[in-house]
Amino acid sequence: MNRPLRPATVIEVAQEAGVSTATAARALGNYGRVRDSTREKVLRAAEKLNYQANGLARSMITGRTKSIGVVCGDVHNPFFAGILRGITDVARTHGYSVLIANSDEDWATEVESVRTLSASAVDGLIVSPAEPKHVEHLENWSGTGKPLTLIDRSSATLQTDAVVIDGARAIQDAVTRLFELGHERVAIVGELRSAQELDHVLSLNRRGLDNLDVFTLSPSAARLVGYLRAHTYADKEIDPALVVRAGEYATAAASLATRELIGIAAAPTALVTTDNVMTLGAYRALREAGTIIPDQLSFIGFDNQDWTLLVSPDISVIDQPDYDMGRTAATMLLERIEGLNEPPRVVRAATSYLERASVAPTTKEAKRKA
């Protein structure tokens, strides 16, 4: 009865139960046909010997490890943390383990992460690709026949499941709302890392904007398109000085860009941001500059972070269901792992605009209403 250091094997259980290893394996592994009385005999022997299946040996044969891999930008970013929580919750209820890797939005790191997870033989992968245009490594992964689900970003070249939001629509609605409130000079702060993508988007005319598939763009570029569409459809001109590029995915960059923005001669009366990092950075700059919200500037952030309800005034935000997005992505991935064979499915999670005290009509508009 003394528990051996080396756990018992199927063979030992079989001997204890007086059956063949094949039969013991069937009873233990819960497959094939076994007479009930035999199964019980085996299970009793297993219990006696404290049998624990060796998952490695099993996985080598079945080719499945009951684990999934996640490659996101940074687990410390609350948006990804929320997604990850959703993924882990779904995985757990299905008995799957979750392996996590951060890309820091760096392509080479992402490639390496995928390789590491691949070496860990995960059954499926959830990735928010750092560069949706460079997904050869993900194509290779898919070449193995194992499923892949994209999250937060989709790809034009990759035919797989994806969970995204319509960020362009969300920003378009927010900006339009600001127009309603009388704002004529609305600024936007976004990462917009790719200057090329930025130039491309800015160069589009109305028809170009209409026809653009925003889901193939990087998140910040897609959201900028919403900003441009709002202007175009409202017949407002776009002042390039109000389109602010942080250039990298960091709060410091957003702060710097925002500081410059509010220093220009024809200052904006309203500001929208494209995600939680930009929101935090921009807000810090406004706070340091002593900008009075909403009197001097109406402000709409992205992502419903805790702090947006702790500062004064409360910050209006575009809420994005990160947790549910994670759940959805995991659910879709597990369906594929379990054998679902359908054309790629793209889920667009719903965002919602939560208007709070950081947004107010312009003085002029307020008077008009009165």
Next chain:
Amino acid sequence: MNRPLRPATVIEVAQEAGVSTATAARALGNYGRVRDSTREKVLRAAEKLNYQANGLARSMITGRTKSIGVVCGDVHNPFFAGILRGITDVARTHGYSVLIANSDEDWATEVESVRTLSASAVDGLIVSPAEPKHVEHLENWSGTGKPLTLIDRSSATLQTDAVVIDGARAIQDAVTRLFELGHERVAIVGELRSAQELDHVLSLNRRGLDNLDVFTLSPSAARLVGYLRAHTYADKEIDPALVVRAGEYATAAASLATRELIGIAAAPTALVTTDNVMTLGAYRALREAGTIIPDQLSFIGFDNQDWTLLVSPDISVIDQPDYDMGRTAATMLLERIEGLNEPPRVVRAATSYLERASVAPTTKEAKRKA
């Protein structure tokens, strides 16, 4: 040259290179002696066949998977997110994968998580035990000979590496600082889930407090000890009404408890909290109640969250190096995995008190100084 769906095996590489499988394996696996020219021949064949080592087969033999498991309360909690980031960063540089599970501070969930990670055959485990007194499942794990590192909480019964902070000391210093500023009525809001532990700690006299090993307590109880010590050493009486028990690890519970606290007749002039969840909950309640900080109440939070520098006034905090704690825990674990054989090491990470505008002297004290 067409890439086969099934990756090449050692046997195929060996045939291609014209050597035995043993030799091919040695060259591929980078162990044993192989003549340089032979090695090259094998590696060239491997490249040609696009050989990828089957980690599962390798792991089954070596007994190692190059992966570690992490069981924390909740990855969505910024404290754990910071820890996890530290762990993943260290793991990556060593070529290890990280498997993550949340316990939600629930013991049964933790047990299940350990079992799942165990089935995934991780080489080591980092756990912040939900109930430091109930660690039989962790003892079982250690019984396998694989290493375990505790984080944020240690255990009296478990002889393993651990990374903790001296929360008692941190709170003691903070409370003492409040005394210096003239505060006589200092309150504390903590989770203090275990009523039994709370009663025990509250019942201690000076000697009992002196001799208590706070590292065997739950974090919030340990921090309460710091509060009690500060009072005892300053010869201040403890008003039980100022020791506030949220009872569960949730912001809502902290808010509720705080709301009651500030409603009592003899209200506190200062408040400290025991971790980031309690801090957020307490701050929300104060904000809703319209408490003016620091005029009506000096406030010291735990964990240097982003938002503590966004609200007005800035919130003083006890900073806890979550990221570095994660790094340290991972480093220690990997050392054990690599064979280090030393007595258990307990690292006490340094906290720092960051005083900001949320803390001020009492009116009386301010006058005295003037």
Next chain:
DNA sequence: CTGAAAGCGCTTACAG
């Protein structure tokens, strides 16, 4: 329903 035997893709003594 059960058993004997082969096999998954590696690593590892053991000889030479």
Next chain:
DNA sequence: CTGAAAGCGCTTACAG
């Protein structure tokens, strides 16, 4: 330095 062979702990046709 290299090779023939056994073995890790399972699962899986194939017979019966």
